Amino acid sequence: MTWRIVHIKESERLQLKLDNLEILKRGEKYLIPLSDISMVVIEGNTSITTNILSQFTKYNIVLVVCDNKYLPTGLLLNYGNYHHxxxxxxxxxxxxxxxxxxxxxxxxxxxxxxxxxxxxxxxxxxxxxxxxxxxxxxxxxxxxxxxxxxxxxxxxxxxxxxxxxxxxxxxxxxxxxxxxxxxxxxxxxxxxxxxxxxxxxxxxxxxxxxxxxxxxxxxxxxxxxxxxxxxxxxxxxxxxxxxxxxxxxxxxxxxxxxxxxxxxxxxxxxxxxxxxxxxxxxxxxxxxxxxxxxxxxxxx
Known part of the structure; x- marks a missing residue:
């Protein structure tokens, strides 16, 4: 059962590290298992790799993208992964x-x-x-x-x-x-x-x-x-x-x-x-x- 909602503000980069989301921010690295995450909310200037976007969809993690006023303006969802x-x-x-x-x-x-x-x-x-x-x-x-x-x-x-x-x-x-x-x-x-x-x-x-x-x-x-x-x-x-x-x-x-x-x-x-x-x-x-x-x- 997924349970984490990850809010990311002004991180330098999001990328895939094995089966984890790796967050690089101010010289520090943070790892969160993808299997724990239900939602990622992202604000500010952050780079993100296509590999991690792909894994978000496979794990049915919704990515919420916010504008410069911090209001959600876009979603990334999985497509067609349900078995039937x-x-x-x-x-x-x-x-x-x-x-x-x-x-x-x-x-x-x-x-x-x-x-x-x-x-x-x-x-x-x-x-x-x-x-x-x-x-x-x-x-x-x-x-x-x-x-x-x-x-x-x-x-x-x-x-x-x-x-x-x-x-x-x-x-x-x-x-x-x-x-x-x-x-x-x-x-x-x-x-x-x-x-x-x-x-x-x-x-x-x-x-x-x-x-x-x-x-x-x-x-x-x-x-x-x-x-x-x-x-x-x-x-x-x-x-x-x-x-x-x-x-x-x-x-x-x-x-x-x-x-x-x-x-x-x-x-x-x-x-x-x-x-x-x-x-x-x-x-x-x-x-x-x-x-x-x-x-x-x-x-x-």
Missing amino acids: CAKRVIEQVHWLEEKKRLLWKDIVGQKILNQIEFAKYKGINEERLSIMIELYNQLQPGDYSNREGHVAKVYFNSLYGVDFSRDNDCMVNGAMNYGYAILRAAMARIVVGQGLMTMLGIFHKNEYNSFNLVDDLMEPFRPIMDYWIDQNILSEYEFLTYEARLTIIDFLNQPMIYLSKKSSVDQVMQKYVSSFLKAISGERNKAHPVSLMDFMGAER
């Missing part, structure tokens, strides 16, 4: 529309429930909570009336003020954008590791988006990341510093209860995708829910 990749893709293409609509209701419904729980935790007034709950109760398969979008507006405006927009250039958005990008990279790694095509979603169908399925499956984890950022970033940092970014990345290592067992968030994401696949194939009625309360409970 063609079979899995054929199954994915033939997923039933009715099943996709029902599963999307479950997925986005769990996201909304997590948003409601976080809003309760933050002491949002009862009137706004009632609006969010009523919108959740109106949720239909496929969410064609966009209850999710209406809940999101009430949710963010309740937490951060009526003038808040996700387009604002502010610390809250900077932290959430960074956190969501890390979530997206972690989920993309799991999706391709299961032999699935990232661009074929069950709800997201943007022809310009290569990660439609990833964006579908990560939705319930977004409010959990919001809670992590609220607790550990917004109360501690005024800017998205190096230490703040490390703290956001460390979210994936945090404990969470899932299927009555304590696992890391990264492991829960893997179990969640497996549960989703059983649901979409008809082996079970729905994917096992991912609850903010199970994250908060594991912290205690």
Whole structure:
């Protein structure tokens, strides 16, 4: 089981050393077994060899590349390494529309429930909570009336003020954008590791988006990341510093209860995708829910 998330800033060079990632920085060499690594986040001016890039894909290690503002802008993922990749893709293409609509209701419904729980935790007034709950109760398969979008507006405006927009250039958005990008990279790694095509979603169908399925499956984890950022970033940092970014990345290592067992968030994401696949194939009625309360409970 991989577990390391490696964050590299201003290293001189990354290269392959036997079955290890070798990091050269300030005259020192650091070795990390590739079999331990799930994600590498790289910032600044760093040289990297094609040999290590090749090994990243073979070990299903996702490489996250950040720009000069330290925001993730690119991913390197493995391609076709799942043992029954063609079979899995054929199954994915033939997923039933009715099943996709029902599963999307479950997925986005769990996201909304997590948003409601976080809003309760933050002491949002009862009137706004009632609006969010009523919108959740109106949720239909496929969410064609966009209850999710209406809940999101009430949710963010309740937490951060009526003038808040996700387009604002502010610390809250900077932290959430960074956190969501890390979530997206972690989920993309799991999706391709299961032999699935990232661009074929069950709800997201943007022809310009290569990660439609990833964006579908990560939705319930977004409010959990919001809670992590609220607790550990917004109360501690005024800017998205190096230490703040490390703290956001460390979210994936945090404990969470899932299927009555304590696992890391990264492991829960893997179990969640497996549960989703059983649901979409008809082996079970729905994917096992991912609850903010199970994250908060594991912290205690």
